[in-house]
Each structure stands twice: as structure tokens, then as C-alpha cells.
Amino acid sequence: MQFIKHLSRWALSGPRAWLSIIFIIFIVLSFVYKSLVSPANDLNEYTLPSVTDVITGKGYTSKVSNNDNVIFPQISSNTDEDNDYDSLVTMDPLQNVEQVPPVIPAIEYVIKPGDTLARIFARLGLSREALYSVLEADQEYLVLEPLLPDDKFTFKLDEDGDLLEITRRIDISKSVSYVQHDGGGFSYKESIKPITYTQKAVHSKIIGNFYLSAKKAGLSDTQILIINDLLKGRVNFRKDLRANDAFDFVIKSGSIDGVKVGDSQLEALEITVKGETYRAFLHSDGRFYDLDGNSLTPALLRWPTRKKYRISSPFNANRLHPITGHPAPHNGVDLATPSGTEVLATGDGVVTRVASHKYAGKYVVIDYTGPYGSRFLHLSKILVKKGQKVKRGQVIALSGNTGRTTGAHLHYELHIRGRPVNPMTAEIPTTQSIPKSDKKEYSNNVKRLLNMMMGNQVEDQNATDTQPESMVDSQSTLDAVAN
Numbered sequence: 001m002q003f004i005k006h007l008s009r010w011a012l013s014g015p016r017a018w019l020s021i022i023f024i025i026f027i028v029l030s031f032v033y034k035s036l037v038s039p040a041n042d043l044n045e046y047t048l049p050s051v052t053d054v055i056t057g058k059g060y061t062s063k064v065s066n067n068d069n070v071i072f073p074q075i076s077s078n079t080d081e082d083n084d085y086d087s088l089v090t091m092d093p094l095q096n097v098e099q100v101p102p103v104i105p106a107i108e109y110v111i112k113p114g115d116t117l118a119r120i121f122a123r124l125g126l127s128r129e130a131l132y133s134v135l136e137a138d139q140e141y142l143v144l145e146p147l148l149p150d151d152k153f154t155f156k157l158d159e160d161g162d163l164l165e166i167t168r169r170i171d172i173s174k175s176v177s178y179v180q181h182d183g184g185g186f187s188y189k190e191s192i193k194p195i196t197y198t199q200k201a202v203h204s205k206i207i208g209n210f211y212l213s214a215k216k217a218g219l220s221d222t223q224i225l226i227i228n229d230l231l232k233g234r235v236n237f238r239k240d241l242r243a244n245d246a247f248d249f250v251i252k253s254g255s256i257d258g259v260k261v262g263d264s265q266l267e268a269l270e271i272t273v274k275g276e277t278y279r280a281f282l283h284s285d286g287r288f289y290d291l292d293g294n295s296l297t298p299a300l301l302r303w304p305t306r307k308k309y310r311i312s313s314p315f316n317a318n319r320l321h322p323i324t325g326h327p328a329p330h331n332g333v334d335l336a337t338p339s340g341t342e343v344l345a346t347g348d349g350v351v352t353r354v355a356s357h358k359y360a361g362k363y364v365v366i367d368y369t370g371p372y373g374s375r376f377l378h379l380s381k382i383l384v385k386k387g388q389k390v391k392r393g394q395v396i397a398l399s400g401n402t403g404r405t406t407g408a409h410l411h412y413e414l415h416i417r418g419r420p421v422n423p424m425t426a427e428i429p430t431t432q433s434i435p436k437s438d439k440k441e442y443s444n445n446v447k448r449l450l451n452m453m454m455g456n457q458v459e460d461q462n463a464t465d466t467q468p469e470s471m472v473d474s475q476s477t478l479d480a481v482a483n
Contacts, residue, residue: 104157111151117144124155130163132358134178137186139359139404140331140420142375143176144168146355173254173261181326188327195254195261201452206245210237219249223266226369229348230269230280230288230296240273247271248453268449281446283438285429286370286416293434293442297369298392300428301346304376304412305399309335312409315422331420332375332413339408341399343376345390346414346423354386360411361403364396372428373418377411378403 109120121131138144144166156165166186167177173193178186204217214224228237235241250268254261269280280288280296287297313334320327349368356362362379380400390396399410414423434442 104159107155107157109153109155111147111149111153113149115147117147120153125161126155126157126163133180133185134163134166135358137178137188137328139357140329141176141188142357142360142363142365143170144178145357146353171261172256172259183326185326193256195256197252197254199250199252199267199452201248201250201455203246203248203453203455206241206243206247208243210241210247214247217247217249218251218264219266220263222263223251226266226288227269227271227280229369231271231278234278235271235273242274245272250449250452268453270450270453281442281449282370283434283442283445285427285438286372287429288369289434289442291446293439295429295432297429298348299432300368300372301344301392302424302428304344304346304374304410305335305337305341306344309337309341309410311424312336315420315424317420329420332377332411333423335399335410335412337399337408337410339380339398339400341410342395343379343397343399343410345392345394345396346374347372347392349373349390351384351386351388351390351396354382354384357403359404361405362397362400366390366396370429371417373415374423375411375413375415377413378405378409 107124109124117135118128118131121128134144152169154165154167154169155163156167158164163180165177165179167175169175173195175191177189177191179189181187202217204213206213207216211224214227215221219227231237248270249266251264252267253264265282267282269278271278279291281291282288287295289295289297311333313330315333316330318327319330345366347366347368349366349372351364352367352373353363353365357377360377362382363375363377364379364382364384365373365375367373376397378400379397380402381398382396383398384390384396399408401408412423413420414426414428415421416426
């Protein structure tokens with residue numbers, strides 16, 4: 001009994017007992033681990049599997065137990081090729097991954113009143129050099145200005161915030177862009193959606209006066225002005241018209257996916273005044289003719305000056321920049337006129353723009369009846385205002401040396417359906433009647449339009465066609481007057 005009492009003094013109880021048990025278990029497990037795992041005597045004998053080995057299984061053999069499906073890799077002996085792969089262990093695992101540059105979202109900008117290109121570029125943190133490069137490319141197109149409220153611009157930048165592309169949305173059918181090329185400058189590009197055109201005949205009568213009656217029938221101010229110009233000298237719209245006098249017309253409208261594009265275009269007109277009927281038909285050359293094919297639209301002048309001056313730089317739509325080798329077209333002709341030379345309107349039309357450009361200098365844009373228009377650049381003095389009607393041969397400005405030039409001269413452009421052409425060689429209306437070669441086409445068109453206006457066809461479905469945006473540019477004259 002004394003022995004048991006003496007032994008109980010050494011027995012542990014409480015927390016001491018638990019700590020002792022845990023320590024003993026730890027010692028036992030350590031001995032078990034050492035008996036199961038036999039480490040190499042030298043750490044240098046260890047061979048780690050390479051990244052490629054892990055991915056491809058190279059350098060491994062597999063052993064499958066009879067009792068289960070677990071696969072245990074077993075390192076095989078290294079070869080020279082294996083040693084090359086092993087070196088990948090020390091490499092950055094992302095080193096060989098293709099680096100994709102981050103996508104910089106495009107900046108959509110809506111023009112607000114008072115905006116200028118210079119202010120917009122500054123607000124977006126774009127350099128003045130980029131602005132000047134864009135304006136230099138725009139000199140031959142003049143599509144970026146003037147800025148109008150609610151116009152939409154898109155700017156694409158690189159990862160450094162430098163300008164790569166600027167795009168202006170003209171309308172639902174057309175956008176124009178200036179895209180940076182390898183030389184650091186910008187090239188012009190346009191995106192055009194096809195437009196579906198439909199012709200429609202409208203019959204109406206005079207109620208009150210011609211202007212109000214025509215507006216009620218659906219004609220625009222511009223189309224009414226064209227009718228007045230076509231029939232002036234034949235009809236006095238203030239005195240000759242009477243109540244219930246009939247008038248009919250055919251208009252052509254364009255749309256994209258059911259959405260109207262631009263304004264309608266007057267195709268034909270028939271009006272009865274004091275028992276006499278007058279008619280006008282638009283031909284494919286953009287001019288109006290009567291029933292017999294005689295012109296109702298004045299011809300254009302070939303030269304914008306009273307005498308012919310030397311052409312110092314010809315028209316060249318395919319000109320390349322002498323340094324960059326990228327397209328840098330010359331969309332007009334340069335005439336070596338002394339500063340102060342009188343500049344003439346080459347047709348009857350309306351002034352649609354009077355402005356100043358860093359490189360084009362002071363300039364004027366005129367739209368003529370039909371698909372024709374012209375531009376006059378580097379002027380010293382402008383003698384007309386926007387919206388003013390001008391006559392063929394009227395003095396509209398004085399030539400000069402404004403903008404970026406190497407000397408005094410006049411830059412003159414002629415446009416047909418919105419496209420620049422060589423004004424010295426382009427086919428322009430100089431005859432007073434339909435050429436014999438076009439007689440058959442004209443007669444067939446007149447017959448169809450007359451049938452429409454007589455009510456045999458309310459709407460000419462056969463006239464529906466899909467054509468490029470350039471066809472709608474013949475409406476530019478009409479749009480200009482309305483604005």
C-alpha cells in the first residue's frame with residue numbers, strides 16, 4: 001500500500017496529463033515518418049520536374065496499384081533534352097504568353113454650342129500637333145467644320161492617349177474618318193450605307209397662293225425656289241395663278257432600313273396656269289428640261305475668272321504625299337491669279353458656306369441647281385453671304401493668299417453629286433438641249449413620269465433602287481437653300 005501511495009505522487013492528472021499524452025504521440029509519429037521516408041544524403045541529388053514535364057508528362061512513367069486507380073509519377077533518368085526543359089523552372093511562367101495590349105474604348109463626343117475643334121482636342125488632352133495634322137488632311141475635303149450642335153464625333157486613342165482616328169457622323173448613311181497612317185499624318189476614309197430610293201407622285205391645287213399650297217402638298221422651301229427659278233419668265237407666281245389651278249409633281253425619297261435619309265428630291269413638275277400647262281423633268285445629268293428636251297437650267301462656266309490663268313497645280317485625285325507616300329489628293333486646280341482677281345460663280349446657285357480654315361484660308365462653297373457645286377479657296381475678300389442666291393458670272397470674291405500657300409493663287413473645285421472632279425475636263429452642261437445620244441433615255445423617263453402625274457401610278461415601285469450615297473448628293477443644292 002505504501003508503494004502505491006508513493007507511485008500516485010508521480011502520476012499526472014488534469015492538464016499535465018493531456019500535455020504529456022500529446023508530446024508522446026508527437027514523438028511516436030516522428031519515428032514512424034522517418035521509417036517511411038528515406039531522404040537522400042545530399043540535397044543536390046534531388047531533381048525537380050520542369051514546367052514542361054508537368055504539362056506534357058515528359059520524363060515520367062506511371063505505376064498503377066492493383067488495389068486502386070491512383071497514378072503515381074516516377075521521375076525517370078534525365079537526358080540532355082530534359083536538362084533544357086528543366087531550365088524553365090527558373091523562368092517566369094508568363095514569359096512566353098502573348099501579351100495582348102489593353103483595348104482603349106473609343107470616346108463618343110456630342111457637339112455642344114460654342115465648341116471648336118481646338119477646344120475639343122484640348123479637353124480630351126490631345127496634342128496641338130494632332131489637330132494640325134487632321135486639319136491638313138481635311139484641307140481637300142472640308143468635312144470636319146463647321147461644327148453643329150448635336151453632331152457626333154468619335155475619337156480612337158492608343159494606350160498613350162494619342163489620336164489614332166477621328167470620325168464624324170454626317171447622317172445615318174454616311175460617316176467620314178481621318179485615320180493615322182505610318183508617316184504620322186492622317187488619311188481620309190468614308191463609310192457609306194446603300195440607300196433605297198422611291199418615287200411618288202402628288203396631285204394638288206392652288207388654295208390661297210402657290211407657296212402655301214406647295215408647302216401643304218409636301219414641297220420644301222428649296223423645291224419651291226427651284227420651281228420658281230425654272231419657270232420664271234414664263235409664270236408670274238404672284239399674279240398669274242388662280243384658285244384651283246392644278247399642279248402635280250414627282251418626288252424621290254431615300255431611306256435605310258425604313259428610316260428616311262436626307263430630303264426628298266424634285267423629279268418632275270406639271271402646272272397649269274391660265275389654261276396653259278408647263279412641265280419640267282430632271283434628267284440624269286442633273287438638269288431640268290421641258291417636254292421637248294430643251295434646257296430649263298442655265299449652263300455652267302468652265303472658268304471661275306474672266307480670263308484663263310495658268311494652272312500652277314492640276315487636279316489629281318490620286319496624288320501621293322512626296323514624303324509619306326500616302327494618299328494626299330488635290331481635289332481642285334490652282335490658278336496663278338494675282339491677289340485681288342475677281343472670282344466668278346460658275347453657275348446659278350446658293351451660297352452654302354462662308355468660312356475660314358487654317359490651311360484653306362478664306363473660302364466659299366456654292367451649290368448649283370442639280371448635282372453641281374463648287375469651292376473657292378485662299379480668298380482675300382468674300383463678297384457674298386451664306387444663303388445668298390448667286391447668278392452665273394456674278395463676282396463672289398477676290399482671290400488672295402490666305403491659309404497655307406506658297407504664293408497668291410485661286411484654288412477652284414467642281415463637284416458632281418458631292419464628288420470632286422477635274423473642272424477643266426469634266427462633262428458639264430454647256431448645251432441647251434438633250435443630246436441625241438440621250439434622247440431615248442429621256443423620252444422613256446418623261447413618259448413614265450407623266451403617267452405617274454396623270455394618276456396611272458400613284459407610286460412607282462419600279463423606281464425603288466439601291467444606290468450609293470453619292471446619288472443623294474444631287475440634293476445638296478436643295479438642302480443648302482432650305483438651311
